[in-house]
Amino acid sequence: MSAVDFCGIELAHPIVNGSGTFDAIAAHAVFGDALLEDFPFSAFVSKTITLAVRDGNPPPRLWETPSGMINSIGLPNKGLAGYLEHDLPKLAALPVPLITNVMGSTAGELCELVAACDGQEAIRAIELNVSCPNVKTGLDIGADPASLAEVMRAVRPQTAKPLIVKLTPNTADVALVAAAAEAEGADAVSLINTLRATAQHPDGSGRPWLGGVTGGMSGPAIRAVALAQVTAVAARVSIPVVGMGGVQRGEHAAQLLRAGATLVAVGTESFRDSAAGSRIARELDRLEAR
Amino acid sequence: MSAVDFCGIELAHPIVNGSGTFDAIAAHAVFGDALLEDFPFSAFVSKTITLAVRDGNPPPRLWETPSGMINSIGLPNKGLAGYLEHDLPKLAALPVPLITNVMGSTAGELCELVAACDGQEAIRAIELNVSCPNVKTGLDIGADPASLAEVMRAVRPQTAKPLIVKLTPNTADVALVAAAAEAEGADAVSLINTLRATAQHPDGSGRPWLGGVTGGMSGPAIRAVALAQVTAVAARVSIPVVGMGGVQRGEHAAQLLRAGATLVAVGTESFRDSAAGSRIARELDRLEAR
Amino acid sequence: MTQAPFGRRRGVLASIRKVGAYHLLEVVDRGGPDPEPGQFYMLAAVSGWGAGTDERPFLPRAFSCMGGSAGRVWFMLEDIGPGTHRLARLQKGEPLWLTGPLGHGFRMPEDGRRPILTGGGVGVPPLVMWSQALVERGARPTLQFGFRDAAHAAVAASFDTVQIATDDGSVGHHGLVTELLAAELHRDPHATVYSCGPPGMLEAIRRMCLEREVPAQLALESGMACGFGACFGCVVPLSGGGYARVCVDGPVLDATAIDHVPAH
């Protein structure tokens, strides 16, 4: 496997997990130590953590689409305090570096989250999930360069750790937003998050199926959109790019790396195969060996 | 079949074609008069016409994706003069009303196109394809409410015929753009156009497969994104909405109608089945009869 | 709780036969440990898993096991959509993807209560496995299975001492299996109820046992993407507020822990 330096962190190979698509603690309970002996990712990205505890959206939270799925999970999590107390100790014991993903609906919330992560030695990098609506503009923070820049100006000073801005694909020009993140000191950008999507109940009533009404689409169906956005962003910024979206096998990871990504994240495919991460890393390694 | 009134035009049923996904003249040469006896759409939308003749992009122009495809056709067309002289007479003879889709990179170009269509009795409505880049901002005209409003203010006075604004899905808030179109006098909006996407050559070089480098994704893979955007737009505007994106069967059309669309367009499915339009109209009719 | 080997693995279909409305699949699972009653597996066909109605299926599907030991696992499935349809058309010798055994199974009754196993439709398989385990452990379970009609009830023919209810009355009691349970609890409430089946039935049983203060263990179904706690999709509301993940916290949960069984 070809080791990778990502923002000063040494990783065994380029394959990480997408936030919210792998729960290392639950998986350890389910699969036992076999999980740790062959951990499927070179770094572990936590589910998005918010300041307050969140239950998440009422079920149903899932809908299967052609070559993909929609999720409307609603970011359930133990909140910052609960994460630090209950999850961090276990995640710190994982055999790979830990990246914590955080989200806040205001710059103030994000600052508090980032500052808390900065104080934790076990957290090697922080990923900002800016796909959440900006209360003032109603747009997602990550959909508009100006609102992202404003948030970054407040957040950047909170930590010297690598700060990764996770971009939303639901915008007119993702490269413009990536450039704003870079200009405001982001150490890396990661993309793509899920495509806004919805589904109607099969009973034909027209009412939404998902408890959260709309959700995000992921999986192979979004792969070609992800490749276009990663290619555009990698061409625009010089900071490292984490590319993701529908990756199922080594060839897909190789394409994102050829497009300029430094790391590749695997999300939905892990639902189909809990060991997809290590399989894809092996396939990528064989491709690059040629 | 339930007849539909669309901007004052009486249509036999709600199923039309998506611009650029059916060539009635070529199909008539291939299939003969059977095409006219069972014409698959209640109105025919022409391929996008531009002022100047365009050859379109160099091949390859197609790439198959999971449950869909990318096209980078590049709007080949005979230009306004060629269209009026060679195509319009034949399209006017079709058994259904004709809607002409036009695109210009400046307001001036669009005005000239719309004015010319206004003068043609056979053209019952005009669809503006605003998914083309605004030379100044680099964004697609349809991706930014302000640039769309500006273009609409110039174009609207050119015609009293129904003016349909075809929106691009590659934007932060499609409902905002739809509202701007409505405010500037659009008679209807149609969406979604294709999702920006790309593909790499299978030789592993990383170079683009498509001659046009990037293209637009369509088909079942984008259906759930289309439903979300049509639902959001129909909830925001009171003008009629033409919904499209991955429609394969009556149930999909019914979902878009339940979301508030007045008409449903079928594009990619016609490539798989040239008579998909009439099949889907029949399936929809059976569903609504229940 | 039996732990699942990490990652999906290949199984091979050993046999498949139709019994009335259901398909009984026997899968050779060489690498697999023995499952416990109430545990489930995530299954998918290795080839042709997609391109059904609406280009589905894509995600694996969850199935309780009906029995399993020495590298063989049994499933009983009803063809209701593209995923079960593809699995029901598997040929002998065809490969399939397996993850499991997953989740927490049934626990023995406490303080000498008699076990009543009340199942509906595809809720029957885990109860079949649990009843065998109970018998092996010297218990004498009462079985009550509800079905839509005779075609669905056919699978229960091989059980001698089972109370059957059918919606259309074609076999046994004409009505809901919950009515049989009510009668049974009325006769002797010193029982632990084990139930699996459609949400409406589980919710009725949850309420019935709550009112009568009878302990009940419900094997829940919920929309699942992963089956091992990764997606947070399979939630059920808890009586104490918030949600539990059916796949890792269940699928068998104490009725009292659940606020209600969501029906959608």
Added chain:
Amino acid sequence: MTQAPFGRRRGVLASIRKVGAYHLLEVVDRGGPDPEPGQFYMLAAVSGWGAGTDERPFLPRAFSCMGGSAGRVWFMLEDIGPGTHRLARLQKGEPLWLTGPLGHGFRMPEDGRRPILTGGGVGVPPLVMWSQALVERGARPTLQFGFRDAAHAAVAASFDTVQIATDDGSVGHHGLVTELLAAELHRDPHATVYSCGPPGMLEAIRRMCLEREVPAQLALESGMACGFGACFGCVVPLSGGGYARVCVDGPVLDATAIDHVPAH
């Protein structure tokens, strides 16, 4: 030009057999008119058309017909990707979707020129059909088929008077079929060349015939989504500038009309 019935229709696989590297499919096409040599069909399996590598295929695939009359059509295909792979695994009696016959076929040679049919790999089927038609019309075509190796060349074994070339020299001429054509034209240039095969071969033949002012009709291949002029995806650059659609303006085009045969 035979016109295709409007809309896709169901055909049924009558037989399928492997001849070396190729699969020969015989399809019952009850509603279909008789195709002309050089015309093609758009094919897809009715079930399981998807979920192959990268969840493909989705769009139908184009295949020249190798023969066809009285409601039966023959195809020869090489399994090179998810679409051809699925078609190659069709079982006798399985349904498939058909649109066709499509496009313009070959035209008779002018001013008494002798026909030379030079094909490569899966370019062979339309030339087989055209050679039979030519013989029926009293012409005496010269056939030259190029293949990669013996496995690919096996399909030509049933032809007596055919010149074979193989890249690896295992059968016939050790080299390219274009070399055989050069020799043939050197011997007697008063000919019309008919060619179908990989782009590199077609481009070489286009240039050769241009230089020697020998009329040539090329049956082109190009990425296709629809096959009936709707998508504008299947273009080839014209010598007069601009593009033609291979599916409706071709697939058989005069070599002089084409600027170059795109290879990608």
